[in-house]
Amino acid sequence: MLANRRIKMTMRGFRWGVVLLAIAFSAGSLSAQQNTATQEARKRLAEVQKELTKAQGMLNVAIAKIKAEFQKGDEWTQAQAAVKQAQQELEAARKAVAEALKAKPEYQKALAEKKKAEEEKEAMRGTGASAEKFFEAANKVLLAAAVAVKMENEALAEEPKAVEAKKKLADATAATAALQKLYEESIKTNPDLETQRKDVEAAKERVVQAAKELASARKSDASSGRQ
Numbered sequence: 001m002l003a004n005r006r007i008k009m010t011m012r013g014f015r016w017g018v019v020l021l022a023i024a025f026s027a028g029s030l031s032a033q034q035n036t037a038t039q040e041a042r043k044r045l046a047e048v049q050k051e052l053t054k055a056q057g058m059l060n061v062a063i064a065k066i067k068a069e070f071q072k073g074d075e076w077t078q079a080q081a082a083v084k085q086a087q088q089e090l091e092a093a094r095k096a097v098a099e100a101l102k103a104k105p106e107y108q109k110a111l112a113e114k115k116k117a118e119e120e121k122e123a124m125r126g127t128g129a130s131a132e133k134f135f136e137a138a139n140k141v142l143l144a145a146a147v148a149v150k151m152e153n154e155a156l157a158e159e160p161k162a163v164e165a166k167k168k169l170a171d172a173t174a175a176t177a178a179l180q181k182l183y184e185e186s187i188k189t190n191p192d193l194e195t196q197r198k199d200v201e202a203a204k205e206r207v208v209q210a211a212k213e214l215a216s217a218r219k220s221d222a223s224s225g226r227q
Helices: 002-071 074-101 105-123 131-157 160-189 191-226
Strands: none
Touching: 002 074, 002 160, 002 191, 074 131, 074 160, 105 131, 131 160
16 A cells, blocks of 8 residues: 555656656747747848948949049039139248248237247246146237237238139139039939949848847747746
């Protein structure tokens, strides 16, 4: 009798062990399936992101090619040449004005004041002077420099060649900006880029969808983990 009872208890324990083992196996299998789903979703997202990068790169290359052709055009090269020419003329006028100013006593005095202020400021370094004193010295340099710059600007404004060069530069810069705007507008509607643009938009949609699928898989995992 006692032996039979022990056998029955042993069998019951064995059955419970089998049941628990089956439950554990089932849970592990489910968890593995869930992890696989998340991994696949993550892998898919990485793949479509690479596709988007590739598509965008191809579009950028196509745009760069069109831009290079545009910049070889007569209108653009002429506009750039006009800007460069006006800059050179203005620089030449500035140099001429600067040379003329050097002969004027008031300008010489302004430069001397500026140099003296700079030397005084530099002499204060490493002397333990307070920040307030150093600030005052630096401000003195700025004020002295402003006097010289004011003279230079006034002389430049009175020089006919400088005035003409400034106008040329402003006109050439405006013409260049207008051409640049036209180019940028043309890029938006250029039919040669239609295929690449569609590829980019399609790739973007796939990235969005893959991101949603990954988020859904993660949410499913989290929900199952709480059960």
